[in-house]
Amino acid sequence: MSASASGGFKAYEYDPSMAAAVIFIILYIVVTFLHTYNLFQTRTWFFIPLVLGGYFELVGYIGRAMSAHETPNWTLGPYVMQSTLLLVAPALFAASIYMELGRIIHLVKGQKFALIRVNWMTKIFVAGDVLSFLMQASGLGAGIMVKGSQSTGNNIIIGGLIVQIIFFGFFVICSIVFQVRIISHPTTESVADCVPWKKHLYALYATSILILIRSIFRVAEYVQGSDGYLLSTEVFIYIFDATLMFLVMVVFIIIHPSEINCLLGRGRKMTTKGGLKLNEVSSLPL
Structure with a gap:
């Protein structure tokens, strides 16, 4: 956001693409509604933040479509809607990702192999995630860019x-350390064919890397400022943000954590095809 040559409000350094916004509105409608359906069908309640993040993404791209419709006479509302919601949505994805790791560790009875005490692990990572969210979304973050000093808002x-990058990086380290340790000293549960914990851990790796790449891009974007190449070229936000966050949601549709939840006796139904039936869960050595 900057001032135009005439001193007025200039939300973008380009004319936002209506076609690109509509494509991602449709994509996020599909994946978010699928996740919403799975959430209530499986009662995988710790995935509520990710589902909310999907709605943030959806509404954010609706905001971009509204801005595209207004070009070149942009108003503040759609700009703030898209900039704020698209900025903070990945923090909601991260909260669900952090909570799944603790459940995987409990599932394979691998608490003693965790780098951090499992009871503290989720609390520490989610606390860092909340801090990141607040710094980006509060009046000391995105709001300052609108109301006051843009440079101060950028810095926050x-x-x-x-x-977010620091906590995600440490999260990946914790996940790798746990996996190396439990492979070296397997538990009965970790080698059981009916406990497919590795694919869920790999899903966490994949989504964590996607969010890390996106966050690094966003840092570079804000470091360059509104006149920088990244913020002044629309294609980058669709490559390094829209597409990557869409892939995060797709990964969790393919490898849905309801399987972990159900094996722990906390869910009602699995979404994975060819998996265990609910009445088989009670027979697992958990």
Whole structure:
């Protein structure tokens, strides 16, 4: 966001693409509604943040479509809607990802192999995620860019993104350390064919890397500022943000954590084809 040559409000350094916004509105409608259906069917309640993040993405791209319709006479509302919601949605994805790791560790009885005490692990990572979210979304983050000093707002948002990167990086390290340790000293549950924990851990790796790439891109974007090449070229937000976050949601449709939840006796139904039936769960050595 910057001032135009005439001193007025200039939301974008380009004319937003209506076609691109509509494509991602449709894509996010599909994946978010699928996740919403799975959420209530499987009662995988710890995935509520990810589902909310999907709605943030959806409404954010509706905001971009509204801005595209307004070009070149942009108004503040759609700009703030898209910039804020698209910025903070990945933090909601992260919250669900952090909570799944603890459940995987409990599933294979691998608490002693965790780098951090499992009871503290989720709390620490989610606390970092909340901090990142607040730094990006509060009046000290995205709001300042609209109401006051843009440079101050940029710095706080960059700080929030760096917090997110640090916690995600440490999360990946914790996941790798746990996997190496339990493979070296397997538990009965970790080698059981009916406990497919590895594919869920790999889903966490994949989605974590996608969010890390997106967050690094966002840091570079805000470091360059509104006149920088990244913020002034629309294609980058669709490649390094829209597409990557869509893929995060797709991964969790293919490898849905309801399987983990159900094996722990906390869910009602699995979404994975060819998996265990609900009445088989009670016979697992958990």
